[in-house]
Amino acid sequence: MGLRLKNTDPAIAGPLRPDLPTAVTVARRHEFAARHSLSVAARLPGARDLPPGPLRLCYLAPRTDVGGGARILFEHGNRLTAQGHEVAVLSHFPRPDWIDVRARFVQVPFGVELTSSVPACDVIVCGYWDQILAARALGRAAVVHFEQGDFHLFEEIDRDTFAVASRNLVAADATITVGGTVASVLESRFGVPAAVVGNAVDRTVFTPSGPPATADRPYLLFVGWDGNGFKGMDEMRRVYSTLTASGRPLDLVWVTPRPPLDPLGRVVVSPDQSTLAALFRGAAAYVCCSRYESFSLPCLEAMASGTPVVATRNTGVLEYARDGENALLADVGDVPALAAQAARVLDDAPLAARLREGGLTTADAYSWDVIVGRLEAAYRAAAGAWTPPELPPGWTFTLDGLAFADPAAPEALRHVAAATAARAIAVPVSYPAFEGHRAVRWRVVARRGASVSSVSSVSSGGAGDAFRADLAAAGAGADDGAGAGAGAGSGSGVSMSSGDALTAGRGVSISSGSASAARRGVSISSGGTSAAGRAAPIASNGVIDADAVRAYLPAADLTAAVGAPPADVPYAAAMRDFAAGRIEPALDGFMTVFQRPGSRAEAGRWVVLCLLELGRDVEAAELVSGAVREYPDHSDYHYLQAMVGRLTGRRVDRDAYAAAIGMLGPATHYAEWFEDPASLIRGRF
Known part of the structure; x- marks a missing residue:
């Protein structure tokens, strides 16, 4: 099969856990x-x-x-x-x-x-x-x-x-x-x-009358994450260094939505609103070094808390800041000027008091009531x-044999057809794969004959x-000014059918199977009838052709069965072999598709399952490990990795996998995925 092996000795390997940040980024x-x-x-x-x-x-x-x-x-x-x-x-x-x-x-x-x-x-x-x-x-x-x-x-x-x-x-x-x-x-x-x-x-939270944060020395307050360059955190470091170079007793408190890349001073990550307000009230000054802002809410919250503000002349601050009246301003990127303005606030108590009063007056004008x-x-x-777009003529819907999870889905499909300029619409359609598992694929269920603007x-x-x-x-x-618009198109004459509420094809009980299947606790069988008359499939690499748009309106194919997958499945013959317990020919069939460009993500899952059925656990572990690296947001591979790890004796961080799969949900960015992966991982553990 050409699968490369490597040492997966559980005695020397650490616990398996998913890389959720990478998965989220890719998703x-x-x-x-x-x-x-x-x-x-x-x-x-x-x-x-x-x-x-x-x-x-x-x-x-x-x-x-x-x-x-x-x-x-x-x-x-x-x-x-x-x-x-x-x-x-x-x-x-x-x-x-x-x-x-x-x-x-x-x-x-x-x-x-x-x-x-x-x-x-x-x-x-x-x-x-x-x-x-x-x-x-x-x-x-x-x-x-x-x-x-x-x-x-x-x-x-x-x-x-x-x-x-x-x-x-x-x-x-x-x-x-x-x-x-x-x-x-x-x-x-x-x-x-x-x-x-x-x-x-919110003047009930950001107010000068609440308790301030306590500190041993005066401190400057900064807000922003240093991963966002426009926040000017580099300038912040230089301003603070300039002010303390002469021995001035001064601390720095840094509020950031996530841990900083290069911490400095006292770091406060994601404080709640009351804590943030107390930090504002306790600060000798709030300093904004941003290179640009659209409004700069922290400066206004500092004013509302009775804290003097020093800021760059960025576009957002200039919406309300007036130099010498409610803030002291400096040009963007001018570190010496920012430091000098902050020093004025620290050294001139009457000036600081005037800035506090001016800031409070400014904050009063920004009331939520208004x-x-x-x-x-x-x-x-x-x-x-706005008027709802009307469904134009020429649309053909192929919904026979489908049962939508949401009874309102057919109407939602009509709305999508009316709003889109695409010539086809695909929805996710599930079918029984093997015991306790339903696979889902995108399927084109609507096409139109005429183009639109x-x-x-x-x-x-x-x-x-x-x-x-x-x-x-x-x-x-x-x-x-503001722009607005209304719907497009007129007339319909389209006949649309819809299935009953989804009541079948869930929790299918499947019996009999190979000895290797029984060893893994997966009971599979053959049977069922093939389905016909389906809408044209999307591309097997999971990328819908240029004429189609995706609408996440889940449906079940009531005509499919284990051993009788829908016609748009590129490895239907291999699935029939898998269901019948013919694992070696099934593996050959899945590998054939796996080796096609753009098909690895969907077929690789089935290759892993076949390897497990054949007792080739080390190969399965190697393949799923590579797949998680290649497709980090595909929840099926995280699910399979946890299962393979358990079978091969690896320690598995069950809670981390359950949390990651729950946050990722179904892998709809790919051609095929398992339905409700969060329930699958919870059920297996």
Whole structure:
């Protein structure tokens, strides 16, 4: 078989555990890359009568660790929930423990497109630009981009990155942002108008009246992770070194969302809000060395806490900072000037007192009571300026023999068909593989005959003008502008069938099999009938052809059985041999596919299973170890590695594997995966 062996003596090897950070990084790259290929139908002008009452809002949070951007998204959710709106917050990352999230929070596995879990809603709020096309592709609600600023606005970027960012940014039905500077850059750089709905500070938390953090000596407070160059942490080190070079008794407290690459001073990682507020109150000064910011929330929180602020003249700070009135400012990158300004605060008590008073006055103007009203107006205007896209004629759906896990999936499929500019749609379809395991593959279930205009032809007029007019009437900063749009297409005449609720094909009981199968505790059998009349399969390497878009609407193939896989499986004959206990010919068949370019990820899983059935455990361990390195976000290989490790006598960190597989979820970025891998790993341990 050409498999290379190496020593896996359990006596000298450490415990097996997954590399979750690498797996998450690769999964995010796969999701980002998949979004690049999306194209949505162009918007047509339109509007609808939105009934009064609470809005249904869904926020897509790109991160949940400590940071100003994440804090604002969660505050939006909390404040809008308190106003009676129905708010859901979706993220791949765990629920934060540093802030009380009172909106409904849903953690979506990294292996699944985040937008696939969007519930029925009036507005989808994208917290980052790369989510916009994926949200638009759902065709179910107005998509509002909440722009908080990042490298795409303030740094030079290559042509390809600019093109990808631009395609997403112009696709939003409306855009809101935190400040006039960001709105101006969006307009000039990408041609995207945006309404300004500023940030705010929670004055019940960030207040000068609470207890301060205690310290033996005065300290400067810095916030940011040194892995983000724009935060100016290099300048921070030099400012602190300059101030202490003369023997000045001064400490440094460094608040960071994750452990720093090169620690300095007292490091506080991911503090909760009350701890952060106490750190602000106890600081002699807060120093911001950022090279750019969209708003710079920590500076405003420092002001609200009664702490003098020293900052660079970055775009975000200049939204509210006035040199000598509520802060002392220096040019970006000017370390001597920053150090001199910090020294003035430390040495001039009357100046520090004036800055505190000026900062408190500034913070009073950024009240959540005002901001929430503007948010409500912006979202209601966007929802009212949007109409659902209509399903154009020419679509053909092949759903016979499928049972969707969600009874609403066929209707969701219609929405995707109406919204996409692609000519085909694929959904994940599961089939029984062997005892306790169902395999899932992407299958094209819908095709259209005619092409449509894509988002590249969308203009900023039409419904966008209606959105800005509605926002202006509501007094929500409409003078800054915002784009909006409506659905495309007309007519249908499409006949769509759907299966019953998924009630079959779960927990299949399979009996009889080879002696080697019994030794491994895997009971397999032959039988069943072959399926026919299926929709055309996607490419076997897991990359859907250019004409198809993926919609994560899980379904089961009720016509398939163990030993009778669907026709679109590239190693169907090998699976029949495997089910019949003919493991050697099955291994040959799987290896044939395994050696094809682009097919290793899907076929390798079956090769590992065959090797185990044949008692070739060392080869199985070698193969699965290499597969985990090559496909670190494929949860099946982590599952198999844990199982192989257990069979070969290795110590296995069961909790780490269960946690990693639960966070990764199904490996939908690949051609095939096992259904519900989290339940599989829990069941085996």
